[in-house]
Amino acid sequence: MKKFIFHLYMFFIFRSCLCQINETSSIDYNELTKYTLDTYDKNNKATRYHLNYDFQNHLFKEYSDYKLAFLPNVQYAIICHENDIDKNDNEKKTMIFWNIATYEIFIATSIYLNAFPVWYIEQKKNGNTFCMRFDSVGWYNNGRADICKNETLPCPDLIILNTSQVTYRYFNDDTLNLNKYFRKYNKKYGKSFESLLNKYSYYEYRIDNNWLAVPISEDFRIFQFNLTTFNECKSKGYDLHYPPYQFFKRNNH
Template structure:
């Protein structure tokens, strides 16, 4: 079985959130569910607590969002609409998403939980079964190196989505666990009239475009200040080394 490392769905989701807030706020919310449930589980797969969440479509946040940021010791969560949470697995589809969060830090998972209602409403338009999401905290190692999707071993998990860093994508690619996302890029253009490629930084092209195929799209990027030790440079220069302070002259 081949895993879809589907950054593109997440990218479109957050683009959808940021770019259509005004439209969403003005739309009729009467038919959109506002009550959701999130269950938290520990490392022994034991239920910790069931949270009742109320989504505000004007603010695009759960009313309880600030409280979610401080949760800890959570291995995974399951989020559903209130009317779906107690349905059997035969009556609903639960998407498995591996996040890079750790058991002790829940902040990044809370961000995805907060986006779930908008995603839920979009998928509800085209899916007969209700849609829930399970988000596992697997960390920055297992998300790239753990075995996944073995047809002959049901004990090995098969996530639908994995959050990985740009330097980790090559690991899954070389193990033949990625697919081309070209059609998603085309569909985004046809639906929105804008090229997704033009919204990405030039560095994305080198990180995620391999053999004429888009393998991923970034959800977030960061910029870090480069620092260097002047004392070390001064010592090396005094010893006769031909060094210069960055940038190199």
């Protein structure tokens, strides 16, 4: 049974990883800029796109031009190096990757495509031919659909989980314990991965003292409130207090 579930929080940042690869690898990157993406709609109709990877920006040029983000009607997509896309299944390994994107909105999937060349290079160094399939399964299926329990169920290799989805997958026995990978990082780099995280990331990805996910980046949102509504409610006698708000305080002293 395959069970590989990781979490990338909102946005995929892998520039530092790429820098390490670029510094240590003797691979000719000029030969690894051309990739092919086949997208499939609900009727399994395929459309092919040719992509060009920029190793300076670590993005597909077509992503930077916003062409990938707005591809229409994509149920799933398969990306390979251009030399591998038409090989038979027994000649290549295709990993299945689930995420919360929907059929109509490919933008949530498109960002992960930029990581594929990194994974491809790692596999190529090990002599493997590697492609990846991205399935847009939606929020519910991504977090709660039964997987891998028997041969009739889908069995993705990777699922990108939102923080609120990790706990359900854990108690449904769908996750891996990643403690040994965190220890390996400590041994290799001389510092713990935990020391790089803020307290929110630390507690969100550990259950029963088990690391269940690897937070790659963080997303901070600005909290807004309607000052007019607060004032109106206060004028009617409601005991309301403004949230902490430095701009409001600064302009009312």
